Amino acid sequence: MPTIKTLVLILDLCGTFVFALSGATAAVRRRLDLFGVLVLSFAAANSGGIVRDLLIGAVPPAAIGDWRYLAASLAAGLITFGWAPQIEKLQNPVRMFDAAGLALFAVAGAQKALASGLNPVMAALLGMLTGIGGGMARDVLLADVPMVLRADLYAVAALAGATVVVVGSTLALPSMATTMAGALLCFGLRTIAIRRG
Amino acid sequence: MPTIKTLVLILDLCGTFVFALSGATAAVRRRLDLFGVLVLSFAAANSGGIVRDLLIGAVPPAAIGDWRYLAASLAAGLITFGWAPQIEKLQNPVRMFDAAGLALFAVAGAQKALASGLNPVMAALLGMLTGIGGGMARDVLLADVPMVLRADLYAVAALAGATVVVVGSTLALPSMATTMAGALLCFGLRTIAIRRG
Amino acid sequence: MPTIKTLVLILDLCGTFVFALSGATAAVRRRLDLFGVLVLSFAAANSGGIVRDLLIGAVPPAAIGDWRYLAASLAAGLITFGWAPQIEKLQNPVRMFDAAGLALFAVAGAQKALASGLNPVMAALLGMLTGIGGGMARDVLLADVPMVLRADLYAVAALAGATVVVVGSTLALPSMATTMAGALLCFGLRTIAIRRG
Numbered sequence: 067m068p069t070i071k072t073l074v075l076i077l078d079l080c081g082t083f084v085f086a087l088s089g090a091t092a093a094v095r096r097r098l099d100l101f102g103v104l105v106l107s108f109a110a111a112n113s114g115g116i117v118r119d120l121l122i123g124a125v126p127p128a129a130i131g132d133w134r135y136l137a138a139s140l141a142a143g144l145i146t147f148g149w150a151p152q153i154e155k156l157q158n159p160v161r162m163f164d165a166a167g168l169a170l171f172a173v174a175g176a177q178k179a180l181a182s183g184l185n186p187v188m189a190a191l192l193g194m195l196t197g198i199g200g201g202m203a204r205d206v207l208l209a210d211v212p213m214v215l216r217a218d219l220y221a222v223a224a225l226a227g228a229t230v231v232v233v234g235s236t237l238a239l240p241s242m243a244t245t246m247a248g249a250l251l252c253f254g255l256r257t258i259a260i261r262r263g
Numbered sequence: 264m265p266t267i268k269t270l271v272l273i274l275d276l277c278g279t280f281v282f283a284l285s286g287a288t289a290a291v292r293r294r295l296d297l298f299g300v301l302v303l304s305f306a307a308a309n310s311g312g313i314v315r316d317l318l319i320g321a322v323p324p325a326a327i328g329d330w331r332y333l334a335a336s337l338a339a340g341l342i343t344f345g346w347a348p349q350i351e352k353l354q355n356p357v358r359m360f361d362a363a364g365l366a367l368f369a370v371a372g373a374q375k376a377l378a379s380g381l382n383p384v385m386a387a388l389l390g391m392l393t394g395i396g397g398g399m400a401r402d403v404l405l406a407d408v409p410m411v412l413r414a415d416l417y418a419v420a421a422l423a424g425a426t427v428v429v430v431g432s433t434l435a436l437p438s439m440a441t442t443m444a445g446a447l448l449c450f451g452l453r454t455i456a457i458r459r460g
Numbered sequence: 461m462p463t464i465k466t467l468v469l470i471l472d473l474c475g476t477f478v479f480a481l482s483g484a485t486a487a488v489r490r491r492l493d494l495f496g497v498l499v500l501s502f503a504a505a506n507s508g509g510i511v512r513d514l515l516i517g518a519v520p521p522a523a524i525g526d527w528r529y530l531a532a533s534l535a536a537g538l539i540t541f542g543w544a545p546q547i548e549k550l551q552n553p554v555r556m557f558d559a560a561g562l563a564l565f566a567v568a569g570a571q572k573a574l575a576s577g578l579n580p581v582m583a584a585l586l587g588m589l590t591g592i593g594g595g596m597a598r599d600v601l602l603a604d605v606p607m608v609l610r611a612d613l614y615a616v617a618a619l620a621g622a623t624v625v626v627v628g629s630t631l632a633l634p635s636m637a638t639t640m641a642g643a644l645l646c647f648g649l650r651t652i653a654i655r656r657g
Contacts, residue, residue, distance in 0.1 A: 123322035125517035320519035
């Protein structure tokens with residue numbers, strides 16, 4: 067069973083990869099060149115975690131001090147740039163990758179906030195903020211109103227996922243199980259909202 | 264007579280509430296749903312203070328570590344969402360709440376910056392930045408050019424209010440009195456500018 | 461021969477001045493008033509360095525704790541406001557000042573990141589981020605898509621300049637020489653891209 071630190075790292079890197087896919091796909095749609103795509107991949111993937119780490123005083127943030135976040139972001143950006151037509155064939159690719167990133171970052175953010183000693187309510191809120199930060203950065207950089215402000219069940223999905231983690235931790239349930247349950251709840255809520263959309 | 268810490272807390276919470284009203288009112292005008300309104304309430308209300316706390320190294324920032332900031336933001340968001348027609352009947356509600364928040368955050372930011380040991384000129388500047396941060400976040404999230412860049416006597420009103428606090432502190436005047444004078448000066452300057460509009 | 465600290469300070473202040481010119485020129489074009497111009501000068505000039513300092517845990521950031529950054533920003537804003545017609549006669553003034561600021565901040569950011577103990581790859585990346593941060597803040601505040609996402613050879617020019625500094629440091633070459641080489645490479649790449657348009 068992985069420790070909390072390993073769990074946060076794995077969730078963070080997976081979230082980084084899928085949020086980078088969402089940022090890169092949005093950038094390709096706007097016909098940005100390769101480096102614009104890579105910058106947007108990195109910004110979409112790492113803004114949430116960087117803000118979380120700054121807020122809890124963990125400097126340098128993981129996304130800056132650990133090369134794997136950069137590698138995951140660039141890999142997603144390069145894949146998207148090279149295979150954009152195939153990715154576009156997926157239904158709503160930006161929204162689906164965004165939903166996965168939201169779920170992963172919401173639970174990872176809540177876990178890391180709890181580990182830093184924040185109280186449970188604030189840890190859930192910080193998980194939500196971690197989740198919505200990357201997509202906000204992506205949309206603000208493209209001069210759009212962020213999806214969190216337009217889409218149904220967005221912030222509330224992230225908050226629900228983070229809350230499962232925090233409540234599970236308060237009840238001393240196994241963190242692996244509550245983390246997966248929280249991520250699935252958040253992803254499920256967003257998927258339902260996108261399908262109904 | 265309250266200590267500086269209590270004074271900053273009261274000013275901060277009042278500023279949080281009125282800036283949250285301005286954010287929520289702007290969000291309701293754009294027909295965002297409830298959670299979009301609450302996210303914008305929180306962002307408008309707390310971005311200024313969070314940036315100030317990050318800049319002076321006070322982590323976790325008060326808005327993250329203390330549940331009362333969240334409560335004030337959500338209360339303002341819920342009130343605005345429920346009674347939007349009544350609030351819209353007020354003249355220029357976004358601008359008036361924004362002016363009050365600007366005044367409160369400018370003086371609170373200056374006080375907290377002084378207490379953290381910044382020199383007087385930089386403390387006045389940081390007060391100004393604290394004041395203008397929340398409204399900038401609100402407008403950037405709604406993909407508008409921030410009011411600070413369009414409106415007369417905006418940054419200068421915040422700077423004037425913060426300067427009164429800093430000069431008062433340098434002259435060892437009672438902080439309660441200079442803080443109120445600074446807030447009234449800032450609010451007055453903005454109100455005149457809005458009326459002349 | 462100046463120490464690294466003096467070198468970073470000089471590069472930072474020069475970068476602050478030219479990025480402030482680019483922010484002020486963009487603001488004057490949008491017909492903002494004097495204080496809007498000064499706010500945009502400060503934001504364009506100092507956002508990159510402030511973000512860098514927050515990310516490496518150097519609080520308060522140099523731009524907040526040291527009055528010379530403010531003075532350089534305000535001087536550039538006042539000059540631009542007073543002599544806007546003359547500055548507009550320069551070819552592409554926003555882009556040329558932006559290129560100079562990008563080059564200076566990329567190498568200064570890389571130097572400061574190395575000095576804070578980041579590994580070489582991340583130091584180069586942070587140099588790039590320092591370089592592109594100011595222009596991003598300027599464009600986001602004016603509700604534009606940032607130039608880094610639209611322009612050729614933007615992020616890559618910053619990365620190239622920062623990489624020269626980092627490689628030079630790894631090979632223990634004189635920091636003065638590698639810093640000038642890195643800045644010239646970055647500025648040259650951007651100038652070529654602007655000329656080719």
